[in-house]
Each structure stands twice: as C-alpha cells, then as structure tokens.
Amino acid sequence: xxxxxxxxxxxxxxxxxxxxxxxxxxxxxxxxxxxxxxxxxxxxxxxxxxxxxxxxxxxxxxxxxxxxxxxxxxxxxxxxxxxxxxxxxxxxxxxxxxxxxxxxxxxxxxxxxxxxxxxxxxxxxxxxxxxxxxxxxxxxxxxxxxxxxxxxxxxxxxxxxxxxxxxxxxxxxxxxxxxxxxxxxxxxxxxxxxxxxxxxxxxxxxxxxxxxxxxxxxxxxxxxxxxxxxxxxxxxxxxxxxxxxxxxxxxxxxxxxxxxxxxxxxxxxxxxxxxxxxxxxxxxxxxxxxxxxxxxxxxxxxxxxxxxxxxxxxxxxx
Amino acid sequence: xxxxxxxxxxxxxxxxxxxxxxxxxxxxxxxxxxxxxxxxxxxxxxxxxxxxxxxxxxxxxxxxxxxxxxxxxxxxxxxxxxxxxxxxxxxxxxxxxxxxxxxxxxxxxxxxxxxxxxxxxxxxxxxxxxxxxxxxxxxxxxxxxxxxxxxxxxxxxxxxxxxxxxxxxxxxxxxxxxxxxxxxxxxxxxxxxxxxxxxxxxxxxxxxxxxxxxxxxxxxxxxxxxxxxxxxxxxxxxxxxxxxxxxxxxxxxxxxxxxxxxxxxxxxxxxxxxxxxxxxxxxxxxxxxxxxxxxxxxxxxxxxxxxxxxxxxxxxx
Numbered sequence: 001x002x003x004x005x006x007x008x009x010x011x012x013x014x015x016x017x018x019x020x021x022x023x024x025x026x027x028x029x030x031x032x033x034x035x036x037x038x039x040x041x042x043x044x045x046x047x048x049x050x051x052x053x054x055x056x057x058x059x060x061x062x063x064x065x066x067x068x069x070x071x072x073x074x075x076x077x078x079x080x081x082x083x084x085x086x087x088x089x090x091x092x093x094x095x096x097x098x099x100x101x102x103x104x105x106x107x108x109x110x111x112x113x114x115x116x117x118x119x120x121x122x123x124x125x126x127x128x129x130x131x132x133x134x135x136x137x138x139x140x141x142x143x144x145x146x147x148x149x150x151x152x153x154x155x156x157x158x159x160x161x162x163x164x165x166x167x168x169x170x171x172x173x174x175x176x177x178x179x180x181x182x183x184x185x186x187x188x189x190x191x192x193x194x195x196x197x198x199x200x201x202x203x204x205x206x207x208x209x210x211x212x213x214x215x216x217x218x219x220x221x222x223x224x225x226x227x228x229x230x231x232x233x234x235x236x237x238x239x240x241x242x243x244x245x246x247x248x249x250x251x252x253x254x255x256x257x258x259x260x261x262x263x264x265x266x267x268x269x270x271x272x273x274x275x276x277x278x279x280x281x282x283x284x285x286x287x288x289x290x291x292x293x294x295x296x297x298x299x300x301x302x303x304x305x306x307x308x309x310x311x312x313x314x315x316x317x318x
Numbered sequence: 319x320x321x322x323x324x325x326x327x328x329x330x331x332x333x334x335x336x337x338x339x340x341x342x343x344x345x346x347x348x349x350x351x352x353x354x355x356x357x358x359x360x361x362x363x364x365x366x367x368x369x370x371x372x373x374x375x376x377x378x379x380x381x382x383x384x385x386x387x388x389x390x391x392x393x394x395x396x397x398x399x400x401x402x403x404x405x406x407x408x409x410x411x412x413x414x415x416x417x418x419x420x421x422x423x424x425x426x427x428x429x430x431x432x433x434x435x436x437x438x439x440x441x442x443x444x445x446x447x448x449x450x451x452x453x454x455x456x457x458x459x460x461x462x463x464x465x466x467x468x469x470x471x472x473x474x475x476x477x478x479x480x481x482x483x484x485x486x487x488x489x490x491x492x493x494x495x496x497x498x499x500x501x502x503x504x505x506x507x508x509x510x511x512x513x514x515x516x517x518x519x520x521x522x523x524x525x526x527x528x529x530x531x532x533x534x535x536x537x538x539x540x541x542x543x544x545x546x547x548x549x550x551x552x553x554x555x556x557x558x559x560x561x562x563x564x565x566x567x568x569x570x571x572x573x574x575x576x577x578x579x580x581x582x583x584x585x586x587x588x589x590x591x592x593x594x595x596x597x598x599x600x601x602x603x604x605x606x607x608x609x610x611x612x613x614x615x616x617x618x619x620x621x622x623x624x625x626x627x628x629x630x631x632x633x634x635x
Binding site: 046163235239245287291293294295297299 | 372373490493494518519520521522526527528531532533536537539540553556557560564565579580583
C-alpha cells in the first residue's frame with residue numbers, strides 16, 4: 001500500500017524531473033528529427049563536429065551560468081575573448097614561450113572579468129551596464145591593438161589546444177568536458193557553489209547570513225573572463241589566427257545556452273547540466289541548418305522558431 | 319573605500335581617453351598638395367574627404383586621386399575624418415566655406431553624412447561619393463567597386479579551373495548586405511551558363527573566419543564530394559581551407575574575395591586558388607576624373623563602377 005505522503009513525493013519528483021530534464025527531451029526530439037531528415041547527421045564525424053563546434057560556446061556558457069545564477073549577466077565575454085586572443089597571439093609572435101603567453105592571456109581575461117566584478121560589487125553598477133561598458137572598451141582595444149588586422153601563423157604547440165586531438169577526441173571537446181566537470185564540482189560540492197545559489201536566491205539573506213557577497217561576485221565575473229580567454233585560445237588554435245573581430249555575438253549564444261538549459265535569469269535556480277544540453281541544442285541546430293542547406297534568409301527564422309518550440313515543449317510538459 | 323574606487327576608476331578612464339586622443343594625426347589638418355596661393359584664371363579645386371587614412375586601402379585611394387589631380391592640373395584638398403562622423407561634418411563644412419568646386423566624400427556612415435551633403439547641396443557644390451554611398455542628399459555620381467563584376471570574375475575563374483563541371487559550394491556573406499548580394503548575383507549569373515556545375519550547398523558564414531570554419535565542416539560532412547568553393551570574402555574561405563585541411567579533404571579549388579594579406583599569402587602557398595582584389599588607386603583616379611569631367615560640362619553616369627582584378631599565383635604581389 002502506498003501512503004499519501006509517498007504519492008505526493010512521487011508527483012513532486014516528476015515535476016522536478018521535468019523541470020530539470022525536460023530540455024533533454026526537447027533535445028533528443030530535435031536529434032531524432034534531424035537524423036530522419038539527413039542520413040549524415042548520426043555519423044561519427046558529424047557527432048564530433050557538433051561537439052567540437054559547441055565546445056567554445058560551452059566553455060563560455062559555464063562562466064555565464066555562474067554569473068546568471070547570482071542574478072547577474074556578462075555581456076563582455078565575446079569582446080574579452082577577442083582582446084585576450086589577439087594579445088596572446090601577438091605575444092607568441094614576439095617570441096614569448098607558449099605557456100607564458102597563454103598564462104598572460106588567461107590572467108588578462110580574469111583581470112578584465114574582475115574589473116566588471118568590482119564595478120558590480122563595490123559600486124553597485126547594474127551588471128548589464130558594467131559589462132556592456134567593458135564589452136565596448138575591450139572590443140575597441142582589440143581593434144586598436146591590431147589595427148583591425150588578424151594575427152596569423154602561430155606556433156604548432158599553441159594550436160594544439162584548438163586543432164589537436166588526444167586519440168580520436170579533438171582537444172576542444174576535452175577542454176570543454178573538463179571545464180564542465182570542474183564547474184559542476186564547484187557548484188554542487190563546495191561552499192562557494194552554495195553561496196552562488198544563495199546570492200542569486202536572496203542577496204539580502206545571503207549578506208545577513210555572513211556570506212562575503214562581494215567576493216562571490218568578484219569570483220563569478222573573474223571566472224567568466226578567464227573562461228572567455230580560454231575559449232578564445234581554443235578558437236585561435238582552431239583557426240591558426242587571432243581575429244580582433246572574433247567572438248562577435250558570442251554573449252548571446254552563451255546566454256541562450258544558459259537560458260535554454262533552464263537557468264532562471266532572475267538567479268538562484270538552474271544547473272550546469274541544463275547549460276550543457278542548451279549548448280548542445282544550439283550546436284545541433286546550427287549543424288542541422290547547414291546539413292539541410294537551409295537558405296541564409298531563412299536561417300534566423302528557423303533557428304528562433306526551433307529554440308522557442310523546444311522551450312515551449314518542455315514548459316508544457318512541466 | 320567606495321569614493322576612492324570611484325576616483326581611481328575615473329582617473330583610469332580619463333587617462334584612457336587622453337591616451338586614445340593623443341597619438342595619431344594632430345587634428346584634421348588638411349594636406350593641401352599643389353599650393354596655389356595665386357589662383358590664376360579658374361583653377362579647379364576639389365575636396366576629398368576620406369573616412370580614415372589609418373587604413374592602407376584609403377591611403378592608396380588618396381594616392382590614386384592625387385596622381386590624377388596632378389595629371390589634370392587641378393588642386394586637391396585631402397581631409398581625414400578619422401572614422402568620426404562629427405569630424406567628417408566639420409571637414410565638409412570647411413570645404414564649403416573654402417568654396418571648393420566639388421566635394422568627393424567617402425562617408426564614415428551612409429546616414430550620418432546626409433546633413434553635410436545637404437549643406438553642400440545648398441551651397442551649390444556638387445557632391446560625389448566614393449566606395450561607400452550616402453542614404454540621402456543629391457549625389458552626382460557614386461564611384462565604387464563593381465561587386466557584381468567581381469562575382470562574375472570569380473565564377474568564370476572557378477568554372478574554367480573545374481573544366482566546366484563539378485560540385486561547388488557557395489559561402490555567402492551576411493544576408494541582406496549589398497556586398498553579399500552583388501557578389502552572389504555575379505557568381506550565380508555565371509554558374510547558370512555551366513549546366514554541368516552543380517551548386518550543392520549555399521550557406522551563409524557571415525563574412526567571419528570562425529563561422530567559415532564551422533559551416534564548412536558541416537558542409538563537408540553533408541557532401542562527400544566537393545570540387546570547388548566560392549566565398550563572398552577571404553575570411554570565410556580561409557576558415558573553410560582550415561576545415562578542409564583538418565578533415566584531410568584535398569583537391570578542392572578555393573576562390574575568395576578582397577585580397578587581404580592572409581589571402582595573398584595563401585595564394586602564394588597554393589592553398590587558395592584565387593581572390594578578387596579591389597583597386598583603390600583606380601577608384602581615386604576615377605573619382606577625380608569624374609568630378610573634373612562634370613565640372614567641365616560633360617554628362618557623367620550616376621554610378622561609376624570600378625573594375626576589379628583577379629589575383630592568382632601567377633600575378634600575386
């Protein structure tokens with residue numbers, strides 16, 4: 001005999017299940033449809049393609065998830081990516097050893113992120129404005145630094161991060177996988193992760209309960225900047241070229257992955273697993289549009305409609 | 319603490335602003351070349367307002383215009399707007415008050431330039447636009463690269479290289495931009511004449527190298543056989559070449575557009591078969607020529623197309 005209590009619990013569990021994993025159902029449906037429409041979709045090369053193409057957005061989206069969990073937003077990711085990768089590429093061309101140039105680039109990314117973290121935490125500037133400012137400045141600096149030209153032909157050991165592979169698995173996928181694992185560990189297993197959720201849920205309560213709110217904010221923005229720089233290095237390696245115009249519009253892809261993945265823009269609610277599926281959904285969609293040769297004029301319409309449909313579907317299930 | 323931070327940040331910002339203003343050219347000092355302090359008879363004076371001289375393309379354009387002005391015996395006042403619409407407006411005002419005979423403008427922005435052009439119209443000074451057009455005011459002629467002809471040139475080259483048959487991919491620019499439309503139009507007009515060439519995929523990669531890479535990766539999976547690629551700009555084609563190399567697909571003939579430095583290098587290395595180059599010097603020359611013709615009472619066309627040039631391994635600079 002099942003007690004009423006257990007029944008209630010079970011119903012609640014289903015609701016939580018769909019809230020958490022409903023997007024997975026949408027994602028699998030999309031994959032099913034695409035595999036019916038194109039016999040090339042479910043091939044090993046194409047699966048690797050999708051994973052590799054999603055990895056850059058995925059890496060950025062990990063940082064973006066944490067920022068959005070604190071009820072913030074980071075619009076500067078694409079511009080930080082551009083600035084750090086042209087600086088790194090320039091240092092490499094000036095003969096700096098690969099590890100040193102990479103460390104400098106990553107540190108620059110973290111420092112830029114920390115700068116918006118400072119604006120948000122200390123000066124209480126709304127995250128939208130603070131990171132919009134940083135976005136414009138970073139993009140401008142990337143363009144001035146290079147005079148608008150790409151920096152091409154970099155050392156092979158640097159390109160390995162973006163173009164190499166370990167066994168059959170391309171490096172970008174490995175890097176993104178590691179970043180997701182580390183991010184998951186931070187969010188689910190550490191005090192810091194708990195503080196991030198608490199801050200987004202109720203900043204006042206978080207502050208009163210003794211969480212050092214400013215440090216948490218500083219951390220999430222610095223991490224977001226750091227990961228943007230890392231994603232930039234993967235991209236640069238893939239292209240063997242650093243472009244001052246790189247990463248244009250990446251902030252929207254990352255935000256889309258996070259939101260499609262079920263993280264609330266109001267903060268405090270969401271998970272990295274959702275973001276992972278969100279990033280893959282966007283990746284699969286871009287891939288499918290190319291495989292099916294959808295006209296450029298329709299691309300935006302189809303993309304928007306599918307994303308809206310995926311969200312609606314899982315809201316309906318929920 | 320907070321006040322200190324605000325102060326520190328403001329100082330950083332002010333410092334940054336000063337630093338960004340300080341270098342480069344000292345204000346838009348006009349560089350008059352043929353100094354004619356005694357305007358004997360009626361020597362024609364033209365004003366040339368360029369969006370920026372911080373870009374080799376426009377420097378070459380200016381040199382071409384200057385050479386033509388010297389040849390025709392007219393004086394040319396060159397002004398640099400440093401990509402700033404406000405500076406452009408004051409440059410054009412200056413030219414109006416100096417009563418030049420005609421103004422050639424390469425706008426920083428098609429909309430922002432309109433009020434200035436109207437002012438010149440009011441002062442009865444004829445206006446010509448170069449490279450970039452304007453969305454209003456009265457323009458005598460627009461002098462710009464013929465992107466349709468460039469697309470045709472690329473198409474003819476590719477068709478010949480493929481001996482008139484094969485499977486071709488077209489990587490398009492940002493949907494709705496005139497460059498993407500015109501280059502695509504020219505290319506596809508040529509392709510119609512080759513029934514054995516099949517365009518197997520036509521996808522946009524937004525003029526972007528990273529997009530060119532990922533879009534072409536996807537097309538490579540979808541199409542087991544690809545013989546040729548035409549991209550609406552070099553950035554996309556360079557991304558596509560990267561994708562083909564990574565996938566180990568060889569024997570594809572790539573054709574780009576713009577002849578940027580990286581592309582010319584790729585042509586020399588044999589990775590890129592050809593790219594279409596604009597001719598800024600010729601653009602400047604035609605601009606001055608058209609203005610002088612008009613002032614001498616000849617009728618001039620509304621649109622003066624500037625021919626393009628195909629760069630291959632044989633003629634790569």
